[in-house]
Amino acid sequence: MTSVSLSSFDLAVPTEEHKMLRDQVRAFARDEVEPQALEHDRHERFNRRLFEKVGELGLLGVTVTEKDGGAGMDATAAVIVHEELSACDPGFALAYLAHSMLCVNNLAVNATDEQKRRWLPKLLTGEAIGAMGMSEPAVGTDVLGLRTTAKKDGDHWVVNGRKMWITNGAVDDERTPCDVMLFYARTGGSDARPEITSFVVQRGTPGFGVGQKIHDKAGMRGSNTAEMVLEDARVPADNLVGEQGGAIKCMMRNLALERVTLAAMSLGIARRSIEVMVSYANDRKAFGKPLNEFGQIQRHIAESYAEYMACRAYVYDTARRMPLDAYGNRLDSDGVKLVASTMGKVVADRAMQVLGGYGYVGEYVVERLWRDAKLLEIGGGTIEAHQKNMTRDLTRGPFPWA
Ligand SMILES: Cc1cc2nc3c(=O)[nH]c(=O)nc-3n(C[C@H](O)[C@H](O)[C@H](O)COP(=O)(O)OP(=O)(O)OC[C@H]3O[C@@H](n4cnc5c(N)ncnc54)[C@H](O)[C@@H]3O)c2cc1C
Numbered sequence: 001m002t003s004v005s006l007s008s009f010d011l012a013v014p015t016e017e018h019k020m021l022r023d024q025v026r027a028f029a030r031d032e033v034e035p036q037a038l039e040h041d042r043h044e045r046f047n048r049r050l051f052e053k054v055g056e057l058g059l060l061g062v063t064v065t066e067k068d069g070g071a072g073m074d075a076t077a078a079v080i081v082h083e084e085l086s087a088c089d090p091g092f093a094l095a096y097l098a099h100s101m102l103c104v105n106n107l108a109v110n111a112t113d114e115q116k117r118r119w120l121p122k123l124l125t126g127e128a129i130g131a132m133g134m135s136e137p138a139v140g141t142d143v144l145g146l147r148t149t150a151k152k153d154g155d156h157w158v159v160n161g162r163k164m165w166i167t168n169g170a171v172d173d174e175r176t177p178c179d180v181m182l183f184y185a186r187t188g189g190s191d192a193r194p195e196i197t198s199f200v201v202q203r204g205t206p207g208f209g210v211g212q213k214i215h216d217k218a219g220m221r222g223s224n225t226a227e228m229v230l231e232d233a234r235v236p237a238d239n240l241v242g243e244q245g246g247a248i249k250c251m252m253r254n255l256a257l258e259r260v261t262l263a264a265m266s267l268g269i270a271r272r273s274i275e276v277m278v279s280y281a282n283d284r285k286a287f288g289k290p291l292n293e294f295g296q297i298q299r300h301i302a303e304s305y306a307e308y309m310a311c312r313a314y315v316y317d318t319a320r321r322m323p324l325d326a327y328g329n330r331l332d333s334d335g336v337k338l339v340a341s342t343m344g345k346v347v348a349d350r351a352m353q354v355l356g357g358y359g360y361v362g363e364y365v366v367e368r369l370w371r372d373a374k375l376l377e378i379g380g381g382t383i384e385a386h387q388k389n390m391t392r393d394l395t396r397g398p399f400p401w402a
Helices: 016-042 047-056 075-088 090-110 113-125 247-283 295-320 330-360 366-375 383-396
Strands: 132-133 151-152 154-167 180-189 194-202 210-212 225-236
Touching: 016 047, 016 075, 016 090, 016 366, 075 090, 075 247, 090 113, 090 132, 090 180, 090 194, 090 247, 090 366, 113 151, 113 154, 132 154, 151 194, 154 194, 154 295, 180 295, 180 330, 194 225, 194 247, 225 330, 247 295, 247 330, 247 366, 330 366, 330 383
Parallel strands: 132 180, 151 180
Antiparallel strands: 151 154, 154 225, 180 194, 210 225
């Protein structure tokens, strides 16, 4: 067991390995992610080449065991990568999250060894793009009401339904679907107790395709979002992931990691917004003195810093306590996303206010962060969904500190 000096302990970089990871991703984000962010946002384009570079760095499988070809790291490492990428380009970070957390990590935890050998190698290099389809046109928060069905037919499942808002669902503007989509479907049960099973569908499966690429998103424009169609799609029986009817546990386990990494994206947005507003308030003068001497500007800066630091502690503490192969972390994985998503949005808004007119223009970065920040109050569970889940868990008790 390694001993840690209390004075040097930092939840956000608990070990030397985490520090090296943060330094590596921060340098990569500064040198390679930042320069392309505004352009890809403007043209609503996903940077496929840059994504493959993330694969070359070994980060597409950050939480995948070394035995399965990944970096073998923990939830804290995943949070570090998301915070650093998001500080430069939240849209690109969202594409990374959908691939590495929602698809790759889900397969790494729930698929058989044979399935992992089939799908993981290309997903880990970025040669294949992965997505996860849970939401549907008529079903979001009420996820257990999903309508996509899978019916067994010999050694295949025949799947019918639509998946909506799927990050990485399309890989380009030509409606080319992703290579691998992990999705949830009903395989039986009743409306009150649906039997839900997860499957993988691959590009080239007849009946599987992109219904529409979603354009004109307010933010996160560096990631593709699409509606996916499954029309009599024949999915081989050995593409069923986990056990038939056993997908709710897999879904809950993956949602916990999704929420803590989405919260980390809000940390990245807030941290960058604070850097931009402080630097601007130092340089810009009004009424003969720097902006940082005005009390109202000081309030924007000080409150942003304190709120960011409070969320940072909560996010990294939750990640530290989050095993990747268990579930039951809902209270705090919902909790961190509830507070951090709104904090990120508010801090980006304050940064824009401090920059005045310049803040409203793309070149000054914070207007993009401000647009991207809003999605984090919606995607991966709305803030109302977190309030509902957390109240249910707290009412059932016991309190986590009991
Ligand atoms: C850019 C983007 C990327 C996304 N990526 C993915 C992805 O990769 N994969 C995927 O599966 N999904 C993805 N989503 C979908 C996302 O997770 C859903 O949008 C989200 O879960 C909300 O579902 P909904 O949009 O259907 O809203 P609804 O569930 O219809 O909610 C509408 C409103 O009603 C409120 N509401 C609903 N139920 C309750 C309740 N019980 N109590 C109080 N209020 C309630 C909601 O909070 C919200 O304010 C993405 C969405 C976006 C916009």
